[in-house]
Amino acid sequence: MKRELRTEDAEMALFGVTPEFARLGKSLTAIDSNPNMIGALWIGDEATRRAVVGNWLDLPLADRSVDAIIGDGCLSAVISETQRLRCLEEMARILKPGGRAAIRLFARPSKTEPLGAIKADALAGKVKALAEIVLRTALSLPVAAPDYGLKMSAVLDGINEMFGDRAELMAAGGWQPGAFAFIDLYKGSDTICCWLNEDIHVAEASRYFNDVRLVASGGYPVAERCSILVVSSPRS
Ligand SMILES: C[S@@+](CC[C@H](N)C(=O)[O-])C[C@H]1O[C@@H](n2cnc3c(N)ncnc32)[C@H](O)[C@@H]1O
Structure with a gap:
């Protein structure tokens, strides 16, 4: 910069x-x-x-x-x-x-990454920061032209669908439950971002x-x- x-x-x-x-x-x-x-x-x-x-x-x-x-x-x-x-x-x-x-x-990458690839990387301990999971998920979920908008609550839903109760994810990344607080803020959120x-x-x-x-x-x-x-x- x-x-x-x-x-x-x-x-x-x-x-x-x-x-x-x-x-x-x-x-x-x-x-x-x-x-x-x-x-x-x-x-x-x-x-x-x-x-x-x-x-x-x-x-x-x-x-x-x-x-x-x-x-x-x-x-x-x-x-x-x-x-x-x-x-x-x-x-x-x-x-x-x-x-x-x-x-x-x-x-978004030119070829959209399947959610399964994010899940596999995270459960293999290859993801160092939870923010990476948020960003990769947001950039993989379907969005529509011309706005390309997505509610952040939908990103949280996508993460929850992939990782269920998160026990396996937490074990793979060595994260404590509190590490997810910033993600859980999106619960029911109307905030929209464009991807x-x-x-x-x-x-x-x-x-x-x-x-x-x-x-x-x-x-x-x-x-x-x-x-x-x-x-x-x-x-x-
Ligand atoms: C700059 S972005 C991203 C910042 C941070 N680096 C991140 O990645 O999360 C988030 C900020 O944009 C602000 N924001 C969104 N739309 C805005 C607008 N139209 N005018 C001023 N601020 C806005 C929000 O209040 C929020 O604080």
Whole structure:
């Protein structure tokens, strides 16, 4: 992210409050619609960085006011094609000429992985983080164009169908029951996330930016599903 955004001297906007990105840039404004998320995750306001409650679809930032935008999964966190396009339009509006946005994607692989493969890997002890099971499951369940939306409660249902009472899963991964608390928060949740593939992300971004690229985000498990979408040169 630092390399792609040349963050050292940048005035930045962060979509969400991802702590790992909060100290990037010369100055930074983090925007999240959920005050509880700000309360739970934000590093605290300082002279050069602040978090505000706001909507990425109607950003509380002036036209051409930031050098760089950064976000982790934010194009999956909005709930429809209309909202994704609006979010990209807002990015284009607030970027200064020459500015760039880098957004880590959660993107479906070109060939959908069968749920059985996730189950087999997990029960063989090959999965190191439960978040990997959540992401792989979400990216494997059926979704429909043009929104590609899925309730997070359906992702939890999929996980429960695969692992039943979780005893075998816990034994395979060495996890304690408490490790599942963040997954169980999705029970009955109406939260919708969108799970589309890289090609569609690139096509949507290309409606608002002349320069659209995908960059690898590292070598960690599932990194190949988490490319960084780098966009610049907004279309006028
Ligand atoms: C940035 S995403 C993902 C962050 C984290 N890195 C992760 O992977 O879970 C989650 C955040 O998006 C926020 N969010 C979703 N839609 C939003 C919108 N339209 N405007 C502002 N914040 C939004 C949610 O409140 C939530 O805090």
